[in-house]
Amino acid sequence: MTRPYAEVIGDPIVQSKSPAIHGYWIAGLGLDAEYRAAHVTSSGLEDYLASRRADADWRGCNVTMPHKQAVIPLLDRLDPLAAKIGAVNTIIREKDGSLTGYNTDAGGFLEPLRPILAREHLFRMARVLGTGGAARAIIAALAQEHVVIVLAGRDPAKARALLDELDPQGEHHVAPLAHFAEPTDFEFDDRAGCFDLVVNASPLGMAGQPPLEFDFSHVPPGSVVYDIVTHPVDTPLLQAARAAGFRTVDGLSMLIGQAAEAFEKFFGVAPLRQDGDTELRKRLTGA
Structure with missing residues (x-):
């Protein structure tokens, strides 16, 4: 007997935390479903998607590096936000x-920032690194x-091109x-x-990467500091x-x-998150 499943694809894939996250939620809801990891190389990407199209049990997949842009020409349609960003991290198989x-x-x-962003502000500014x-x-x-974004990169010309592409009307x-x-x-x-x-959107500070050199004299009082690095979770920044x-x-x-x-999107039901993800975080960090 088959059951619905979703996957995460990438090359490499062993480091992905997605199976642990989705598996935890599937178990918590008692769903008759699975979430797997699939090692898919760039040369095998087209064949992978072709085979999954024909599988009615496959609900879709998450997409990690290096495929987030390479999958786009292989899809039938893009959500407007994905089209604007120019990258896909979730593929859904329609009926x-x-x-x-x-x-x-x-x-x-944005999710952890929603309570703050729900308020009215005189001015909003983010320093984005990377x-x-x-x-x-x-x-x-x-x-x-x-x-209003201040985008910092090793190549300011690349930073300007990125802002002009993603928000040409913005005064960044x-x-x-x-x-x-x-x-x-x-x-x-x-x-x-x-x-x-302040957002670290770069891999700097990640295990195995150079440290992020950053001086806190650049941070206004009352700022929120956000680091997207997950290994380690508690970064030096x-x-x-x-x-x-x-x-x-x-x-x-x-x-x-x-x-x-x-x-x-995969399973048609929201995951249970009443505990503020405390138990899930413990599992992901081994705490």
Whole structure:
């Protein structure tokens, strides 16, 4: 007897936390379903999707590196947000066998910020560090929330091109990444009624990667510091931010948030999250 299933695909795939997340929610709901990991290479991507189209039990898949852009020409349609971002992290098999691409990274990124963004602000600004694939969804998400972005990268020209592509009407700014590594004596104005955010959207600070050089003199009072790195979860940036008195958001928040959005698309029901993901977080971190 077969049962519905979804997957995560990538190359490599062994590091993915998605099976643990979705498996936890499937068990919690008592669903007769599965969530698997599939190692799919770039050369095997087209054949993989062709075979899954014909499988009525396959609900879809999450897409990790390096396939988030490569899958787009192989799909039948794109959700407008995925089309704007130019990357797909969730594919859904429709009942007729057609494939629709979504991007749940943007919603997952915003989820822990929703209570703050629901308030009215005089001004919203985010300093986003990094211009890689992850930054695309984050820029699009912040632009939708009327946040002025300062995008910092090693190549300011690339940063400007990214902003012009994703939010051409926005009044955003660019800066070299090294700018934030050096102390500043800039005096911030009154931030009452403002929303300020610092996001590490780069792999810097991840295990095996160089550290993120960042000086907290660039952070306005009352800012939220958000690091999307998940290994380690408690990064040096977050530790330093807490020590300096700032609110923090870790990478598991985005990871779990984007997974929840995908889970509902796969299985037609929202995951159980009444405990604020406490138990799931323990399982993911081994705490």
